[in-house]
Amino acid sequence: MKQSVFLGTLAAAAVAGSFASATTLEDVQAAGTLNCGVSTGVNGFSAPDANGVWQGFDVAVCRAVAAAVLGDPMAVNFVPTTGQTRFTALASGEIDLLARNTTWTFSRDVDLGFTFVGVNYYDGQGFMVPRELGVSSATELDGATVCIQTGTTTELNLADYFRVNNMSYEPVPIETNAEAQQQYLAGACDVYTTDASGLAATRASFETPGDHVILPEIISKEPLGPLVRQGDDQWADINRWVLNALIAAEELGVTSANLEQMAAGTDNPEINRLLGTEGDLGAMLGLSSEFARNAIAAGGNYGEIFAATIGEATPIGLARGLNAQWTQGGLIYAPPFR
Amino acid sequence: MSDTHAQTVPFVRDTMLPEAEPPASEMGATKWVRENLFNGWVSAILTLLSIAAVAFLVYELFPWFANSVWNANSLTECREILDGATGACWAVIRVNWLQLIFGFYPPELYWRPILAFVLLLVAVAPVLFPAAPKNLLYFSAVYPFIGVWLLWGGPIWGVLVAAMGFVIGYLVLRLLSAFGALIQTGGAVIAALIWWIFFAGMVIDTLSTALPIGIEAVPSREFGGFMISIVIGVSGIALSLPLGILLALGRQSNMPLIKGVSVVFIEFIRGVPLITLLFTASLLLNYFLPPGTNFDLILRVIIMVTLFATAYMAEVIRGGLAALPRGQYEGADALGLDYWKAQRLIIMPQALKISIPGIVNTFIGLFKDTTLVVFIGLLDPIGRASAIRATSDWQGIYWELFIFIGAIFWVFCFSMSRYSMYLERRLQTDHR
Numbered sequence: 001m002k003q004s005v006f007l008g009t010l011a012a013a014a015v016a017g018s019f020a021s022a023t024t025l026e027d028v029q030a031a032g033t034l035n036c037g038v039s040t041g042v043n044g045f046s047a048p049d050a051n052g053v054w055q056g057f058d059v060a061v062c063r064a065v066a067a068a069v070l071g072d073p074m075a076v077n078f079v080p081t082t083g084q085t086r087f088t089a090l091a092s093g094e095i096d097l098l099a100r101n102t103t104w105t106f107s108r109d110v111d112l113g114f115t116f117v118g119v120n121y122y123d124g125q126g127f128m129v130p131r132e133l134g135v136s137s138a139t140e141l142d143g144a145t146v147c148i149q150t151g152t153t154t155e156l157n158l159a160d161y162f163r164v165n166n167m168s169y170e171p172v173p174i175e176t177n178a179e180a181q182q183q184y185l186a187g188a189c190d191v192y193t194t195d196a197s198g199l200a201a202t203r204a205s206f207e208t209p210g211d212h213v214i215l216p217e218i219i220s221k222e223p224l225g226p227l228v229r230q231g232d233d234q235w236a237d238i239n240r241w242v243l244n245a246l247i248a249a250e251e252l253g254v255t256s257a258n259l260e261q262m263a264a265g266t267d268n269p270e271i272n273r274l275l276g277t278e279g280d281l282g283a284m285l286g287l288s289s290e291f292a293r294n295a296i297a298a299g300g301n302y303g304e305i306f307a308a309t310i311g312e313a314t315p316i317g318l319a320r321g322l323n324a325q326w327t328q329g330g331l332i333y334a335p336p337f338r
Numbered sequence: 339m340s341d342t343h344a345q346t347v348p349f350v351r352d353t354m355l356p357e358a359e360p361p362a363s364e365m366g367a368t369k370w371v372r373e374n375l376f377n378g379w380v381s382a383i384l385t386l387l388s389i390a391a392v393a394f395l396v397y398e399l400f401p402w403f404a405n406s407v408w409n410a411n412s413l414t415e416c417r418e419i420l421d422g423a424t425g426a427c428w429a430v431i432r433v434n435w436l437q438l439i440f441g442f443y444p445p446e447l448y449w450r451p452i453l454a455f456v457l458l459l460v461a462v463a464p465v466l467f468p469a470a471p472k473n474l475l476y477f478s479a480v481y482p483f484i485g486v487w488l489l490w491g492g493p494i495w496g497v498l499v500a501a502m503g504f505v506i507g508y509l510v511l512r513l514l515s516a517f518g519a520l521i522q523t524g525g526a527v528i529a530a531l532i533w534w535i536f537f538a539g540m541v542i543d544t545l546s547t548a549l550p551i552g553i554e555a556v557p558s559r560e561f562g563g564f565m566i567s568i569v570i571g572v573s574g575i576a577l578s579l580p581l582g583i584l585l586a587l588g589r590q591s592n593m594p595l596i597k598g599v600s601v602v603f604i605e606f607i608r609g610v611p612l613i614t615l616l617f618t619a620s621l622l623l624n625y626f627l628p629p630g631t632n633f634d635l636i637l638r639v640i641i642m643v644t645l646f647a648t649a650y651m652a653e654v655i656r657g658g659l660a661a662l663p664r665g666q667y668e669g670a671d672a673l674g675l676d677y678w679k680a681q682r683l684i685i686m687p688q689a690l691k692i693s694i695p696g697i698v699n700t701f702i703g704l705f706k707d708t709t710l711v712v713f714i715g716l717l718d719p720i721g722r723a724s725a726i727r728a729t730s731d732w733q734g735i736y737w738e739l740f741i742f743i744g745a746i747f748w749v750f751c752f753s754m755s756r757y758s759m760y761l762e763r764r765l766q767t768d769h770r
Contacts, residue, residue, distance in 0.1 A: 040712075040721055041728025048725050050433050052442045055729075077559060080715045080725070088621040089715075178727045182736055205733035207417060315414075315730040 024096055024228070024235035025069065025286055033075045036062035037095035040080040042177065043201040044310040044318075045101050054078045057309040058099040060299040061120060061226050061243065065097060068242045068291040073298035083152065087112055090229060097239060099226040101195075103153050108227075117240040119225040120302075122322040122331050124218035125157050126196040128203060131211050133190060138217035142167040147180050147189035149173075154194055157220040177202065195222050201316040238285050245292035247334040248274055249301035251325050256300035263293050274337045281337060292337075302332065402426050412731035430735050431742050434726050438742070441562015441717055447491075447554065451565050454488040457481060458572065466757065468764075482576075489561075489569065493552035495545040499538045503530040519678065558636040562717040564746060569636065571705040571750075574643040578704065579697065581644070582651025583690075587681065589656055600652070607649035613710055615642040620714035639711055647704045654700055658693035659685065691765050698758035702751045719743045 028034050038046035038058055046056040054062075054076075063073040079095050090098045091113065101123075102108070104116040129135045138161075148155050150173045162169050172189040174180045181202055184192040192199070196218060203209050226243065228236050249255070252271050254262050263275045272278035276289035283289065299305050306323065310316045324330025362368060375385040405425025409432070410416045416427035431438070440448060461481035464474040483497040507530035514522045546552070561569065588600030607615075619638040662685060670680035690697070712721035723739040726732050 039728075040715060040717065041725035043728050043730055043733050047728040048437070048442070049729060050437065050731075051445075052437055077557075079559065080717055080721070082713060082715050084617075084713070085620060085715050092621070092625055176724060178724055178733075178736070181734060201730070201733070205413065205730070207734075 024232045025238065028069055028096055032070065033077050034062065034066040034069065034097065035077045035079055035095045036065070037079050037081045037086055037089050037098040037100055038062065039100045040082055042101060042198070043205070044197075044314065044316040046078075046099070048078075055309070057121065057305060058101060058226070060305040060309065061099040062097060063298045064246055064295040065239055065242050067294040067298035068245075068287060069238065071288070071294055073294075083149075087114070090114065090227065093229070096235070097226055097228055101224040102227060104223045104225050104227075105153065113230045114227045115230050115236045116225050116227045117236055118243045119223040119331075120243060121197065121224040123195040123197050123222035123224050124322075125154050125193060125220040125222060126199050126218055127215040128184070128192045128199045128212055129190060129215065131213050135213075135215065138215045138219065139165060139167075141169065141191060143169070144191050145170045145172055145189040147172045147174055147183050147192045149177070149180065149194060150175065152194075153220070153222065158193055161219040181205070195224075197310065197316075197318055200318055201310075204315050204317055234286060238287065238291075241281075241285060242291070242295045244334040245274060245295050245337070246302040246305065247325075247332055248337055249292070249296045250303040250332075251327065251334065254296060254301060255304060256297060259293065259296055263290075270337055408432055413733070413735050414731075426738055427735060428738055430726065430732050430738050434722075434732075435742075437726070438563045438719055438722055438739075440565050441722060442560040443556060443562070443565065444554075444560065447556060450488045450491070450553075450556075454485045455568070457484060457488075461485075487553075490556055490558070491553045492555035493542070493546040493550060495542050495549075495551075499542050499545070500534070503533045503538065506530055506533050519676075558634050561636060563722050564719050566636070566711065566716060566718045567705070567708045570640055570643055570708045570711065573640045574647050574704050574708075575701050577640075577644045578647035578651045578700070581648040583655055583686070585648060585652035586655035586659060589652060590659060604649045604652050607645055608653070612643070612646050612707055613713060615646055616710060616714050618642070635714075635716065639714070639716070643704065643708065646707075647700060650700050650703075651697065654693050654696035655689060657696060658689035658691075661692050662688055694758055694762055694765075698754055702754055705750060705754070706747060719746075 022030070036059075038054065038056075041047045042056070042058075044056055046054060046058045049055050059078070062076050062078070066076045067073040079089060081089050081095070081098070081100060086098055086100055086102065087108075089095050098114075099120075101121065103123075104119065108114055109116055127138050127141065129141075135141065141162075146158060146169050148158055148171050155171075158169070158171070169191075172183060174183055177194065177198060180192055180194070183189060185206070192202070194202075196214065199214050203212050203214065206212060226239060228239055230236075248270075252268065252274065254271060254274070259275075262271055263277065265277050266272060269278060273281055275293045276282055276291070280289060282291045285291065288294075300308070303325075306320065307313060310318045312319060320328070320330060322331050324332060326333040359365070363372060376382045402424050403426060405420060405423050406428050407416045407419050407425055408428050410419060410427065410429035411433065413427060413430070416425075416429055420427075436445070436448075440451060443451060458481065460474065461478040463470040464472060464478055480501070483501050487494060487497045507526040510529040511522055511526040514525045517525075585600050585604060588596045589604065591597045591600070616639060619642040620635060623633065623638060666684060666688065667680070670684040673680075675683065709718055709720045711718050712724070715721075717725060720743065723743060726739065727735055
């Protein structure tokens with residue numbers, strides 16, 4: 001009895017505390033820094049460099065949001081999260097935004113109570129095999145041993161794919177991508193499966209990349225995107241439209257090089273609305289009219305960020321593919337700034 | 339009679355033979371080899387197998403070490419320099435060693451953890467070595483506050499006000515000296531807690547605004563690498579020994595409440611894996627605390643690691659207590675010593691002496707267990723190494739980082755182990 005009273009008091013205190021707390025935007029502005037959850041290290045997406053500065057495609061999203069909300073792309077506290085801790089960190093308020101190549105799924109959106117603010121990378125699960133196996137299609141993998149990361153959607157996709165195709169496989173469970181490379185190179189498994197972007201990055205780091213082939217089959221949809229807690233629509237809107245601003249900037253030809261010039265005013269009203277010289281889109285979000293301009297200044301538009309972190313000029317060497325603008329035959333599409 | 343045999347024996351030797359060399363097989367290296375390496379056919383086979391294994395390892399590993407590359411900025415460059423040969427790419431350590439040691443700690447402030455570490459060595463010297471001047475013990479007593487202030491920074495009032503809690507506790511202890519030991523200790527603890535919980539925050543705020551004296555604050559999330567291992571390890575070690583002693587005494591107590599609480603605590607903590615406690619610290623506590631409270635993650639981890647080590651420590655010390663003959667307890671009673679005096683002067687010195695190997699064993703285990711924090715997203719050396727391997731420059735590197743981390747851990751653990759042997763020799767634990 002005593003204990004339940006105690007727990008009830010605790011719960012009441014917690015509820016009272018959550019009602020008393022301000023909106024996420026006010027919290028972030030009061031703190032002066034954005035708490036952004038990233039991975040503990042995924043090549044090209046988020047990893048600290050030799051100076052301890054976080055770099056990568058997901059990191060750029062955090063920096064753009066910080067620039068839009070606080071005016072300073074460096075005002076970010078990066079909180080490294082693992083596959084297990086990422087959702088709790090977001091739900092408990094330890095972080096305000098999770099940008100950790102997380103797949104948008106029904107249950108994560110609905111059941112776990114998060115709001116995905118968009119997709120910054122369309123990925124899909126693929127297979128890599130040594131060339132000497134002579135396999136040219138995933139349908140020839142019956143009976144193979146497969147290295148697979150535990151606790152991810154890839155594990156479930158793999159089971160589904162092999163069941164649908166009436167094949168059997170032997171899983172070799174592993175914890176991290178780095179461990180997977182070691183196991184795969186040591187011959188502990190015939191096949192390594194993970195998101196195609198990860199496979200490309202992994203293969204690029206091999207001593208002889210040519211000895212390994214990535215099979216043509218993509219067996220799943222993995223839309224990766226940043227997410228926030230459900231229940232604060234203003235904060236979700238801010239994050240959604242910062243991401244959209246980066247995408248729209250590429251479509252409209254606004255780059256970090258011509259940003260200053262464009263911000264002085266152009267003949268294109270949509271660019272003017274985006275960069276805040278016309279209309280008051282920023283004020284509707286509760287931000288300054290220059291929020292999109294600051295976000296783009298942080299790391300360039302979507303295309304520039306892609307090229308600098310994971311694009312074809314980098315060692316990871318990913319082609320735009322599905323992640324090209326919709327005008328180029330891809331899926332990247334921002335609603336109008338109006 | 340002397341010439342009885344003069345005709346029967348042609349020659350009688352009348353001087354001693356000079357000492358001959360022992361046979362070649364019974365002296366020098368040959369003897370040593372025969373006795374130690376080829377003493378019977380089993381040992382001969384084992385010797386040959388061992389030689390083959392060592393030769394194989396040297397043959398396989400020597401080129402790898404001999405071709406070490408130290409100057410490169412990425413694994414690709416290393417491979418270009420090696421040009422197909424096998425070789426270690428130690429450049430990854432040369433480029434990232436500061437990260438592996440300090441994590442994200444601001445580079446211009448590296449002197450603070452270094453100074454804190456040097457002062458730590460000074461502070462533990464009087465505890466570890468009898469030759470160190472005894473006055474240094476006063477420094478050891480204040481070191482925890484200096485160390486915390488150097489590492490985390492911020493206004494100096496935080497640690498001063500925290501230290502005030504101990505002073506207040508001590509004063510209350512003196513004030514209540516007329517009453518029994520239980521009231522005395524209880525009163526002191528309660529007074530200190532009241533100070534910390536209700537007044538400390540207010541006093542710190544007031545003083546910090548009035549007199550902003552301090553150094554730049556560094557948040558916990560910027561800690562990383564070996565620094566985090568040492569901070570967690572040293573705090574855990576320093577706190578778990580005294581708490582473990584209290585808990586071991588609690589378990590042997592005649593008072594049912596204290597005994598019950600101690601037993602439940604020990605058995606609960608020992609029955610739960612450390613990783614569970616760490617996940618509780620990092621995940622569950624966030625749900626129970628009101629939103630907005632910032633309960634430092636490293637502090638939470640230190641508390642959990644300390645609780646874990648305390649339970650093991652209590653059992654190790656209980657082993658020492660159980661090994662003491664009953665006569666020692668009775669002797670202490672016969673001298674008219676009260677409980678604490680008997681413990682301090684007679685029981686503990688002997689029980690701790692017996693427990694040294696177990697205590698150091700727990701310390702070493704605790705220090706190595708700090709690498710488990712990688713699972714809750716703290717970038718300790720292992721976590722930092724994974725992050726290094728996640729960059730395009732160093733993806734695919736493996737052994738060099740782990741060998742480096744392993745070597746440093748080995749240095750720490752081996753030093754602890756050697757120190758415990760020195761201590762055992764000094765205290766002569768063999769009951770001569």
